[in-house]
Amino acid sequence: MTTLNALETPAALIDTQRLQRNIERMQARMDTLGVRFRPHVKTAKCPNVTQAQIAAGARGITVSTLKEAEQFFESGITDILYAVGISIDKLPRALALLEKGCDLKLIVDNIDTARAIGEFGKAHDATFEVWIEIDTDGHRSGIKPDDEALLEIARELQDSGMTMGGIMTHAGSSYDYHTPEALREIAEQERAGAVRAAQRLREAGLPCPVVSVGSTPTALSAEHLDGVTEVRAGVYALFDLVMHNVGVCALDDIALSVLTTVIGHQEEKGWAVVDAGWMAMSRDRGTQKQTHDFGFGQVCTEDGTVLEGYILSGANQEHGILSHVGETDHDIRNRFPIGTRLRILPNHACATGAQHPHYAALTSDESVDIWPRFYGW
Amino acid sequence: MTTLNALETPAALIDTQRLQRNIERMQARMDTLGVRFRPHVKTAKCPNVTQAQIAAGARGITVSTLKEAEQFFESGITDILYAVGISIDKLPRALALLEKGCDLKLIVDNIDTARAIGEFGKAHDATFEVWIEIDTDGHRSGIKPDDEALLEIARELQDSGMTMGGIMTHAGSSYDYHTPEALREIAEQERAGAVRAAQRLREAGLPCPVVSVGSTPTALSAEHLDGVTEVRAGVYALFDLVMHNVGVCALDDIALSVLTTVIGHQEEKGWAVVDAGWMAMSRDRGTQKQTHDFGFGQVCTEDGTVLEGYILSGANQEHGILSHVGETDHDIRNRFPIGTRLRILPNHACATGAQHPHYAALTSDESVDIWPRFYGW
Numbered sequence: 001m002t003t004l005n006a007l008e009t010p011a012a013l014i015d016t017q018r019l020q021r022n023i024e025r026m027q028a029r030m031d032t033l034g035v036r037f038r039p040h041v042k043t044a045k046c047p048n049v050t051q052a053q054i055a056a057g058a059r060g061i062t063v064s065t066l067k068e069a070e071q072f073f074e075s076g077i078t079d080i081l082y083a084v085g086i087s088i089d090k091l092p093r094a095l096a097l098l099e100k101g102c103d104l105k106l107i108v109d110n111i112d113t114a115r116a117i118g119e120f121g122k123a124h125d126a127t128f129e130v131w132i133e134i135d136t137d138g139h140r141s142g143i144k145p146d147d148e149a150l151l152e153i154a155r156e157l158q159d160s161g162m163t164m165g166g167i168m169t170h171a172g173s174s175y176d177y178h179t180p181e182a183l184r185e186i187a188e189q190e191r192a193g194a195v196r197a198a199q200r201l202r203e204a205g206l207p208c209p210v211v212s213v214g215s216t217p218t219a220l221s222a223e224h225l226d227g228v229t230e231v232r233a234g235v236y237a238l239f240d241l242v243m244h245n246v247g248v249c250a251l252d253d254i255a256l257s258v259l260t261t262v263i264g265h266q267e268e269k270g271w272a273v274v275d276a277g278w279m280a281m282s283r284d285r286g287t288q289k290q291t292h293d294f295g296f297g298q299v300c301t302e303d304g305t306v307l308e309g310y311i312l313s314g315a316n317q318e319h320g321i322l323s324h325v326g327e328t329d330h331d332i333r334n335r336f337p338i339g340t341r342l343r344i345l346p347n348h349a350c351a352t353g354a355q356h357p358h359y360a361a362l363t364s365d366e367s368v369d370i371w372p373r374f375y376g377w
Numbered sequence: 378m379t380t381l382n383a384l385e386t387p388a389a390l391i392d393t394q395r396l397q398r399n400i401e402r403m404q405a406r407m408d409t410l411g412v413r414f415r416p417h418v419k420t421a422k423c424p425n426v427t428q429a430q431i432a433a434g435a436r437g438i439t440v441s442t443l444k445e446a447e448q449f450f451e452s453g454i455t456d457i458l459y460a461v462g463i464s465i466d467k468l469p470r471a472l473a474l475l476e477k478g479c480d481l482k483l484i485v486d487n488i489d490t491a492r493a494i495g496e497f498g499k500a501h502d503a504t505f506e507v508w509i510e511i512d513t514d515g516h517r518s519g520i521k522p523d524d525e526a527l528l529e530i531a532r533e534l535q536d537s538g539m540t541m542g543g544i545m546t547h548a549g550s551s552y553d554y555h556t557p558e559a560l561r562e563i564a565e566q567e568r569a570g571a572v573r574a575a576q577r578l579r580e581a582g583l584p585c586p587v588v589s590v591g592s593t594p595t596a597l598s599a600e601h602l603d604g605v606t607e608v609r610a611g612v613y614a615l616f617d618l619v620m621h622n623v624g625v626c627a628l629d630d631i632a633l634s635v636l637t638t639v640i641g642h643q644e645e646k647g648w649a650v651v652d653a654g655w656m657a658m659s660r661d662r663g664t665q666k667q668t669h670d671f672g673f674g675q676v677c678t679e680d681g682t683v684l685e686g687y688i689l690s691g692a693n694q695e696h697g698i699l700s701h702v703g704e705t706d707h708d709i710r711n712r713f714p715i716g717t718r719l720r721i722l723p724n725h726a727c728a729t730g731a732q733h734p735h736y737a738a739l740t741s742d743e744s745v746d747i748w749p750r751f752y753g754w
Contacts, residue, residue: 064695084695087638087652109641112715140696141641141650261464264486264518273518275464283660318441318461319517338489339465357753376734
């Protein structure tokens with residue numbers, strides 16, 4: 001344990017009160033909507049965060065890499081959905097998890113991979129549980145709810161002795177909206193598409209126990225989730241400026257920030273130079289095309305008070321350029337003298353977290369616990 | 378040691394033949410120009426790469442974090458320039474390096490930090506060597522060559538008993554140009570500004586043994602470096618698509634790529650989905666405003682042949698979207714079947730490398746050594 005003012009900069013800070021509030025808000029919503037909640041742990045990749053999600057009522061987790069599956073299985077979590085279409089060369093690692101007792105679920109959106117999983121499973125006397133990925137918004141992967149391939153893939157899995165666990169979808173395009181109406185619509189589109197796919201499977205006599213949907217914006221916007229059995233979301237635990245622009249969190253819900261120190265000025269330009277560049281913030285410019293462009297992040301005081309109009313307007317590897325968005329602040333040197341410590345709210349929590357070997361978790365105004373996080377594949 | 382086809386994807390590949398060629402090209406140029414060369418090791422953060430630079434004739438290194446200084450000092454390198462203005466709270470770490478025998482140089486561009494270094498040095502009976510950072514292109518930090526503060530800072534350092542080691546500048550705006558003429562001009566501007574600052578110091582009776590300049594584009598474009606004692610550059614060792622657009626390397630000079638596997642398709646859109654998303658490529662979109670926008674990267678075959686017109690046009694955390702830049706390729710599924718392995722050339726080698734715990738270094742067409750790299754501060 002250490003203290004906030006003993007931290008060297010740059011450092012990734014988690015405000016644990018905000019984290020806990022965000023976790024409870026989502027879980028309460030899921031309880032009200034009557035669905036299981038399976039958080040996506042790719043955002044923080046941190047056992048402490050995931051433990052808080054499980055303690056609040058989450059059942060099982062979602063991962064984006066087999067490394068996450070292995071790490072979280074080692075920390076005691078068995079119900080794990082690997083929510084990226086598996087490449088065939090990764091099947092031995094998935095098998096190793098299965099053989100250790102991990103209740104790992106794979107996803108698939110094409111007959112070639114379905115066939116390869118079946119063949120590999122049979123050859124190794126293993127029964128993989130597989131979910132079919134459905135594309136409900138044209139965002140990236142998955143097959144359309146009405147695609148003939150849906151039944152074909154399910155039959156292939158059945159015939160090869162694998163477990164047809166259900167279907168899943170992720171309306172990632174929900175990040176592109178910013179009004180409650182549009183978010184409700186995309187949430188309903190995600191729900192309806194998933195339920196339609198499940199219905200088609202069942203009508204064809206194929207099993208579809210799980211109907212899994214989710215993204216942070218749709219999870220927080222759905223009016224009802226009839227026919228859905230579980231929801232997935234990740235960034236809601238930390239939130240970020242992109243989610244703020246989407247309209248699903250306030251600035252003071254954002255639990256992740258980067259602590260930084262002023263190391264120089266260019267007075268005539270109204271710049272303060274800080275020691276958080278893109279290596280600490282990430283290169284994510286997710287707010288660039290949104291209603292409010294926060295540059296590389298929103299500047300706050302060391303204790304977290306938002307300094308309206310001050311953003312990281314530029315970033316080199318280890319230099320951040322802090323400036324006022326409107327008029328040039330010629331008093332920047334006096335406002336933020338050398339050595340001033342600030343917090344910067346990030347555009348994208350998943351990307352910013354990934355730049356840091358650990359988090360400094362603020363458990364009170366001053367006390368800090370170091371929470372590990374991992375990276376790689 | 379392993380082999381290329383045994384690597385799991387995504388993986389950061391270094392083509393060691395290209396790396397060696399890039400290193401020799403730069404060193405030969407520096408030898409011809411008659412200056413010392415001090416490579417910036419922030420690009421790869423990998424002892425193997427730095428050893429190759431030293432073996433080729435580099436003298437000393439440049440770092441962007443104290444973590445890099447510590448790691449490379451442990452690996453046996455003593456002459457280290459920490460080329461980011463130090464924040465005062467980091468002085469104890471710098472002192473620890475000094476006391477272990479590291480010939481660490483700090484930089485400063487303001488009187489407050491100069492004073493703090495002097496006071497800290499005196500209080501701990503330590504003599505820091507300090508260089509003054511000069512701003513020759515308005516890019517970020519540093520003081521103008523003709524700024525009165527230049528002499529003031531140098532006198533402050535002298536008076537407090539620190540070593541005035543010289544001046545340094547980095548014309549980072551050279552990344553914004555793409556013609557040989559413009560690059561020669563910015564290189565000359567960088568040189569002339571640095572030499573002017575050194576001259577002013579000497580005329581005032583202040584020492585300025587080192588005159589250090591550099592960026593990859595200016596180092597490769599300068600016509601002469603009269604008055605300069607050393608050059609710094611980093612990305613030249615690996616190169617990337619941004620440097621290709623600047624015009625200082627060919628596509629087949631780029632030594633870093635990300636190995637990836639096709640995991641799905643959206644045929645009607647002409648998409649192949651691969652397992653290298655932004656977590657593997659970084660969120661860097663550095664070519665977005667350049668003459669040729671490569672999206673998140675240029676697609677090549679597994680053996681490195683450029684597939685013209687195919688780029689990573691989109692990226693989610695662990696999904697990359699591969700498509701043709703012109704006409705939609707409706708034959709994408711047959712062209713890149715499930716399981717196809719590809720290499721993606723990155724926009725920005727520093728950012729892409731930082732996403733990976735290690736490099737897979739191709740020592741021949743097939744043999745691969747694993748080279749460690751580190752991250753954090």
